[in-house]
Amino acid sequence: MDVTTDDAPTARFDAFDASCPSRQLLDTIGNKWASLVIVALGVAGRMRYSELAGRIAGVSQKMLTQTVRSLERDGLLTRTVTPSVPVRVDYELTPLGLSLLETIRHLKEWAEAHMAEVDRAREEYDRKDT
């Protein structure tokens, strides 16, 4: 989130700085489908393309393929092709992906603990002017 030191008062938060690790991470897990894929694989361990497609409601083929490619490129999961007929492709989290899964679980815990409060705040905010 910063560029130089950790949380110096003068730190700048440059979202355009591609070298900012936090920025890159948010680009990854902030993605609509990426986190769903990671969690799905975290639960099932290993899944075929069609299993992922079935499990994650609403993904288009294009988005699913694009997402798993991106995650594979990031080293978060492995893609294993079994050259049978028809071909079979399995996806599985790497140790790196598993460690990210833990982080995502923290997010989930915060969400489950506090989103009700957020919802209340929204309702109150919306009641003011309408």
Added chain:
Amino acid sequence: MDVTTDDAPTARFDAFDASCPSRQLLDTIGNKWASLVIVALGVAGRMRYSELAGRIAGVSQKMLTQTVRSLERDGLLTRTVTPSVPVRVDYELTPLGLSLLETIRHLKEWAEAHMAEVDRAREEYDRKDT
């Protein structure tokens, strides 16, 4: 991330389920500017609109306003107007916002600890086919 029980094998990950707390949270912090605003306020404690605009490089007025409005609606920060001339507006994290800041810091820690590994994975992936 789930709909019914915690991580039952049959859990579905429906990104279209608006009631999924994790989904909503990711929509919030996955936002390009929201997390930057939260971290900035976490560092500085309280900031004026113009201070935020100066601190967060690259935000347009429109996006900054839209972001703080959204965060205010979510109960993550407060907006305080001082009716002087010219008017002065301060933003400050709520306790709820501060607790989310902690979660974001976890993300940051993961990023700083592992993004180098991600970068290496990307380089290797890109070297294969080009």
Added chain:
DNA sequence: CAGGATCCTCTATGATACTG
């Protein structure tokens, strides 16, 4: 089965100009 290639549609975001 697992995707690649296309086309097409929105939405997010930016630039600019104006105001209480």
Added chain:
DNA sequence: CAGTATCATAGAGGATCCTG
């Protein structure tokens, strides 16, 4: 100062058809 309003655009993402 701290916005609001408007216009314009790139890119995300969906639908569909095709193939090794």
